[in-house]
Amino acid sequence: MILLAGNWWTFVLRGIVAILFGLLCFILPGMALLTLVFMFGFYAIVDGVFAMIAAFHWANAPTHRHWWVLLLSGFCSIIAGGIALFMPGLTAIALLYLISAWAIVSGVFALIAAIRLRQQIRGEWVYVVSGLLSVIFGALVALFPGAGALALIIWIGAYAVVLGVLLITLGVKLRQWVRHASDATGHDIGTVAPGH
Numbered sequence: 001m002i003l004l005a006g007n008w009w010t011f012v013l014r015g016i017v018a019i020l021f022g023l024l025c026f027i028l029p030g031m032a033l034l035t036l037v038f039m040f041g042f043y044a045i046v047d048g049v050f051a052m053i054a055a056f057h058w059a060n061a062p063t064h065r066h067w068w069v070l071l072l073s074g075f076c077s078i079i080a081g082g083i084a085l086f087m088p089g090l091t092a093i094a095l096l097y098l099i100s101a102w103a104i105v106s107g108v109f110a111l112i113a114a115i116r117l118r119q120q121i122r123g124e125w126v127y128v129v130s131g132l133l134s135v136i137f138g139a140l141v142a143l144f145p146g147a148g149a150l151a152l153i154i155w156i157g158a159y160a161v162v163l164g165v166l167l168i169t170l171g172v173k174l175r176q177w178v179r180h181a182s183d184a185t186g187h188d189i190g191t192v193a194p195g196h
Helices: 002-006 008-027 033-059 067-086 092-116 124-143 149-185
Strands: none
Touching: 008 033, 008 149, 033 067, 033 092, 033 149, 067 092, 092 124, 092 149, 124 149
């Protein structure tokens, strides 16, 4: 828990990036497909990098055996973002299926992480909800790829904003735990060496 809480800021940053991406979808709903491809690519890569940073921090603690879940989630995000950026000629349908697959895989990894870490974190329900939201969103996009470009951009924007709020909520809950634990022990918990 100490190591996870010490990395609360990675959840907050991932949430901020998600909200910014979602707001851009709302502000520019008529954007060209190429713009959406690049926006999604950058978002997925940034999200993946922050997830991998948190995973590498967890890997240093012998009590956190499930760090690989977050590592795989980050790796999948970076792969999805890389495909979007380096294959910008994707058709609209291919892009939607890429976003759908990314959301489902990310959601499954979030659910696995929440279940495996339920004894170590408080507020794991936020992680469960974000995982379920991702899986449901991915399934909807896959089931209704012909819903229309504007409708799909609004879906993507709403999903990103809600996911961002949930990630920030989880980060804030972890930060509160750090402050509470630091006040109780008289030590800065956020700087405790891994495994302590």
